[in-house]
Amino acid sequence: MSSLSSLYWPPRQGLHTLQKLPIPLFASVMGWGGLTLVWLAAEAHWQLTPWVSPLLLLISCLILLKIMLALFLKWRYAPQHLLEEFHHPIRISFFPAISIGLMLLAGPVGHYFPNLAVSMWWLGAIVHVGLTLYVLSSWMHHGRSQMIHATPAWFIPVVGNLIAPVAGVNYAPIEVCWFFFAVGLFFWPILKVLIFNRVMFHHPLPEQLMPTLFILLAPPTVAWIAWLKLQNLPIGADLDAFSHILFGFACFMALLLLSQVRYFMQLSFAFSWWAYSFPSAAFSVALFHYADYSGYALFSLLGTLGLTFTTLMVVYLSYKTSKALMQAPATPPAS
Template sequence: MTETTQEMPERGLRHYPVPLFGMVMGLSGLTLAMRQGELAYGLGGAMSMALYFFTFAVFLLIGGGYLAKLIKYPGAVVGEWKHPVRLSFFPAISISMLLLAVATLERNESLATGLWLVGMALQFVLTIAVISNWIGTRSFQHGMLNPAWFIPAVGNVIVPIAGVPLGYVELSWYFMSVGLVFWIILLTLVINRLVFHDPLPGKLQPTLVILIAPPAVGFVAWLRLNGGDIDAFGRILMNSAYLFTAIVLVQLPRIVRLDFALSFWALSFPFAAATIASFRFAAVTGSATHKLFGLILLVALVAIIAALLYRTAKAALAGKICIPE
């Protein structure tokens, strides 16, 4: 029997979800990882260039859609802001801009500067706003805590990657400090939640992969701030990223069997971060082992992104995206 209009789920702009920006983060990560792979193996720049323009187009498309939602349905945006899980995804907007600034740096410094300045300012505002929500009058239960909470605060470590070469060194140190402090705080809370409380709900299981990102991105940022030298702390960050990658790989077969949701895009950027960090470590130290790790991770990343694009397109055609929860 055909569904009536009233029985069909309401879809469209009102339910355009902020976690869609996770797609931009993943594609930006792939672009940057591919560029590092090209540099490591002398492959030119055609592949990363194509990915760069594709990622920028996706950012404009998703950003334009969310701006239209903000204008037409501001109450729906407020509803997402008040959602205990989706709240943490709002800084994915500013992080997407910061990652695009990194990718733009060698192509157009003026555009990179503009993206970085806007992304940096928005990241500052969103970090303060989200943390204020966490410690304010709202009541958050332990079951609401998940690795996506790293995005608002720990995501600050991305700022120095473009900030240092653009000349904003002291600002970059501020954001790096905030990110590292909250990495320690949130890592403790998240591990406690994962070990001593109920398992994450199915849709949030993919966010476990986010555990890889803070030390991997932190290593790349630390390399910028440390003048390109790898010291003891840099090695701690790099090896911490490998530890969490190994832990995630054990969990991955179980995660990929779950029903697809937009949260699956959480698989993409952390693997990209580990790939970039591996290639950067290899470039500085000449380590063939880390160069091989980078290649293996890059191949896995390409497969992950391809699968995510396919499953996202399939879900969109089936009307399973932009629907009420």
């Protein structure tokens, strides 16, 4: 646990290292939060006593608090550097990972502290709306964005809107949840076309951003989970046509990404590797849910494989991240 305890906070380095805080590390909150949800889904599916998920929830909340504190201190002691990253056409997309983390963790936190969970969700939702509006406005009016800036990281604000109803159905009026779902569902295909246009007809993604291709798996997967929550379908109920469409497309995207494994295996470690974590976690949750609704043992097996893969990956990424920050905090891997 020593590497986890110092995760994203280099020991004995002082506040000057905050200027080098890698913005893609914000996605680690989504990775750990997603892993917590996978274990919750697995424990419910296999009817196990929950003891792993509470531990993961604690770690996820600690990481979220550390990153929020680091962001505050960076704003306090290195505001110019923070503003530069906030106005960067690619890195700006990683800032909403914090508001996503708040909404993501509000669900499991609600099992233990309902009032705190409500506050977390509303804070995350309000902040995320503001960040989404800012990002879209910067694309529309500031004239800085070019096709070379189009990366799958642009999906992060959109995915956040789709995540909101997953826990929001328990904390907010249903109309608010439908609002978030509508925003995410509308902008997802638009951005998908832009991303495929970039990778097919323009400059290829740089190596350090290749892992962000995994984010393509997140929108259909999260949209499917959110759709089930909005419909309030009991386990065993028949899924409608739109549910099957979303889940089918998520499965296809998973197969497409699996076919690219040979390319991902050749990449050197970068903090952007955290982009692997949340989509894998979300898809594993979807597999367990689909097994619950369909009764097919195959999806139960696939969900278990996804759980194993996601757990090992998040632990490995945490180790590599902590090692990189402690050994060379001033010159971290490319992000």
